[in-house]
Amino acid sequence: MAELKSIKARYEPWKALVQGIDDLEVLCELSEEAGEEGEAPEIEETLGELEAKYGKQNLLELMSGEVDRNGCFLTIHSGAGGTEACDWAGMLFRMYLRWAERRAYTIVEVDRLEAEGGIKSATVRIDGDYAYGYLKGESGVHRLVRISPFDSNARRHTSFASVYAFPVIDDSVEVEIRSEDLRVDTYRSGGAGGQHVNKTDSAVRFTHLPTGIVVACQSERSQTMNRATAMSMLKARLYEYYRQEKEKENERFAQEKKDISWGNQIRSYVFQPYTLVKDYRTKAETGNIQAVMDGDIDPFIEEYLRFAWKHKDA
Numbered sequence: 001m002a003e004l005k006s007i008k009a010r011y012e013p014w015k016a017l018v019q020g021i022d023d024l025e026v027l028c029e030l031s032e033e034a035g036e037e038g039e040a041p042e043i044e045e046t047l048g049e050l051e052a053k054y055g056k057q058n059l060l061e062l063m064s065g066e067v068d069r070n071g072c073f074l075t076i077h078s079g080a081g082g083t084e085a086c087d088w089a090g091m092l093f094r095m096y097l098r099w100a101e102r103r104a105y106t107i108v109e110v111d112r113l114e115a116e117g118g119i120k121s122a123t124v125r126i127d128g129d130y131a132y133g134y135l136k137g138e139s140g141v142h143r144l145v146r147i148s149p150f151d152s153n154a155r156r157h158t159s160f161a162s163v164y165a166f167p168v169i170d171d172s173v174e175v176e177i178r179s180e181d182l183r184v185d186t187y188r189s190g191g192a193g194g195q196h197v198n199k200t201d202s203a204v205r206f207t208h209l210p211t212g213i214v215v216a217c218q219s220e221r222s223q224t225m226n227r228a229t230a231m232s233m234l235k236a237r238l239y240e241y242y243r244q245e246k247e248k249e250n251e252r253f254a255q256e257k258k259d260i261s262w263g264n265q266i267r268s269y270v271f272q273p274y275t276l277v278k279d280y281r282t283k284a285e286t287g288n289i290q291a292v293m294d295g296d297i298d299p300f301i302e303e304y305l306r307f308a309w310k311h312k313d314a
Contacts, residue, residue: 063133071127071168081159083117090118098295137304140266
């Protein structure tokens, strides 16, 4: 039933679009036969609506991967730059949360390691249709250039943070995890959460020994719940790892392993001496950096989807 619902969700909007085009053709023919121009505003308005619907559906067709429709785990790590980088990681974290809120997606913070000025690393689960499909192109190193608020001499600083997106895996996708390949560590959660959270070993960290993948969760009060969330994250990470290994395209997975510094960035955010956000892969750019930091990143996401589709067989 779930698969049938998914197929209908892709098919029925196209069917409605075709019907809308047929209706528009009839309206145009009637207007021409009557020799009247009074229908022109209605025709233009209808055409604009159909074009918008087509653009939306065409974008969804670019996300036809097995797990593109799934939810997404998003991990952000601060890189070179110390306090500056931690602040930048926090700014990116807020940007993606704002983007998810705009789409009315469900947001659950899974893990957070705070540091002076911001965050050292954080992982959030974002649930909603095509969350992973939209965010998969955000994986990589993001570079910030600005006058540092932490520098008393008001000098310009460059900071880096890495973003890594991987899909939430449901029960329909099998990922084998052998117990002998897994190391489990428990520890006390940090930050707010009450006496129970801070005085018991409720936080969980899984290390998958063959691949070296590490996931952690400390957002729940119960160790059992944290184990379940961590296992879900591990399955998602392993699915992505094995998929890319099978396709012999490990570059994206290795992005998180690369130095979070010069030469590896996919996008730059420049606050001074001018304002510019530029994606190095698609060449998409905008000068409205405040809108971007408030979550308006759809133009970059859509350009990447078109870019990836165009180059998928290259």
